[in-house]
Amino acid sequence: MTDPTSLQTALAQAEQLCRVRGVRLTALRRRVLELVLSSDTPQGAYAILDTLRLQDGRAGAPPTVYRALDFLLEQGLIHRLASCNVFIGCCQPTAHHSGQFLICRSCGKVAELDSQEVEKLIRKQAQKAGFRVESQMVEIAGYCQQCQKQP
Amino acid sequence: MTDPTSLQTALAQAEQLCRVRGVRLTALRRRVLELVLSSDTPQGAYAILDTLRLQDGRAGAPPTVYRALDFLLEQGLIHRLASCNVFIGCCQPTAHHSGQFLICRSCGKVAELDSQEVEKLIRKQAQKAGFRVESQMVEIAGYCQQCQKQP
DNA sequence: AGTGAAATGTTATATTATAACAAAACTGTA
DNA sequence: TACAGTTTTGTTATAATATAACATTTCACT
Numbered sequence: 001m002t003d004p005t006s007l008q009t010a011l012a013q014a015e016q017l018c019r020v021r022g023v024r025l026t027a028l029r030r031r032v033l034e035l036v037l038s039s040d041t042p043q044g045a046y047a048i049l050d051t052l053r054l055q056d057g058r059a060g061a062p063p064t065v066y067r068a069l070d071f072l073l074e075q076g077l078i079h080r081l082a083s084c085n086v087f088i089g090c091c092q093p094t095a096h097h098s099g100q101f102l103i104c105r106s107c108g109k110v111a112e113l114d115s116q117e118v119e120k121l122i123r124k125q126a127q128k129a130g131f132r133v134e135s136q137m138v139e140i141a142g143y144c145q146q147c148q149k150q151p
Numbered sequence: 152m153t154d155p156t157s158l159q160t161a162l163a164q165a166e167q168l169c170r171v172r173g174v175r176l177t178a179l180r181r182r183v184l185e186l187v188l189s190s191d192t193p194q195g196a197y198a199i200l201d202t203l204r205l206q207d208g209r210a211g212a213p214p215t216v217y218r219a220l221d222f223l224l225e226q227g228l229i230h231r232l233a234s235c236n237v238f239i240g241c242c243q244p245t246a247h248h249s250g251q252f253l254i255c256r257s258c259g260k261v262a263e264l265d266s267q268e269v270e271k272l273i274r275k276q277a278q279k280a281g282f283r284v285e286s287q288m289v290e291i292a293g294y295c296q297q298c299q300k301q302p
Numbered sequence: 303a304g305t306g307a308a309a310t311g312t313t314a315t316a317t318t319a320t321a322a323c324a325a326a327a328c329t330g331t332a
Numbered sequence: 333t334a335c336a337g338t339t340t341t342g343t344t345a346t347a348a349t350a351t352a353a354c355a356t357t358t359c360a361c362t
Contacts, residue, residue: 024328026340045318061343066319068341082233083288085318102282115276118269122291125266130296131253137234139288140273145281175359177309196349212312217350222309236349 007038010089014077017093023075031056032068033089036078041108042086045069081110083139098136106147113140158189161240165228168244174226182207183219184240187229192259193237196220232261234290249287257298264291 018025100113169176223229251264
């Protein structure tokens with residue numbers, strides 16, 4: 001999400017969501033969300049921390065950013081990619097959904113797949129094995145359309 | 152994999168596989184594989200390291216175990232669960248396959264799902280989005296059959 | 303036995319994440 | 333407004349996971 005308009009829209013939507021839920025999107029949390037959303041590629045916690053220190057001049061330590069990230073994860077405003085320890089904005093924050101990610105090995109950009117079909121099939125197959133699914137994590141590595149065209 | 156017979160079978164199969172491939176399943180690598188396979192629940196690298204030191208009296212440092220784990224991963228003899236930073240033996244080491252795991256939040260045991268259907272559907276949906284899939288990671292958290300019965 | 307390559311040992315350090323407690327800011331109420 | 337309780341943030345320290353770099357040993361092959 002690079003363009004300023006959709007960034008502002010997403011932030012406004014997040015504020016609305018938090019208001020409705022009765023939770024507080026504080027300045028810090030809002031700023032961390034903004035940093036995650038505005039980056040072209042997913043960011044690690046320490047990269048976010050560095051930005052907070054450099055761009056905002058805020059004296060911060062790891063808990064500062066991890067706590068904000070935890071809040072945003074709980075509210076479904078961001079996702080965490082376990083395979084690379086990075087955080088990415090959620091494309092559909094209103095509907096808590098299971099994460100399905102397409103991670104490009106060349107440019108590092110990540111897209112959400114968000115296929116109901118995949119989610120349902122996984123649930124079905126897991127149930128066949130007697131397993132009760134609570135959460136799904138699908139991380140797909142490969143090459144995005146752009147990068148396939150280039151050498 | 153708790154029973155000794157299938158452990159021995161799996162180790163023999165691993166040796167056979169490495170022989171065929173012209174790679175060396177050294178004593179250390181074999182021992183690390185044995186530790187991963189014989190555990191009821193997946194093990195972290197440092198837990199494996201501790202066992203090597205305590206049970207084998209081997210003076211080891213992190214690289215000792217990480218290098219062995221890297222080798223075993225490359226050969227498809229074990230998997231890594233990114234969501235919990237642990238390693239687990241592979242149930243089908245002959246066929247390099249994408250990992251699909253059912254992780255029980257109660258007992259910590261992990262089963263492989265290994266559904267071709269799921270893999271194909273993911274591939275299909277990703278292709279629809281113009282994405283070329285190189286590897287898939289599916290980690291499903293929930294409750295296994297045993298733990299659903301108990302309070 | 304000798305040589306080059308692969309594996310392991312060893313020390314140090316990078317990266318990611320959390321514990322614990324103090325200080326500040328916010329919320330609701332008298 | 334002032335107070336009390338709660339939530340959030342600041343701060344220090346440390347835990348947990350992973351790798352870099354180079355020395356030493358072991359192995360495979362001649």
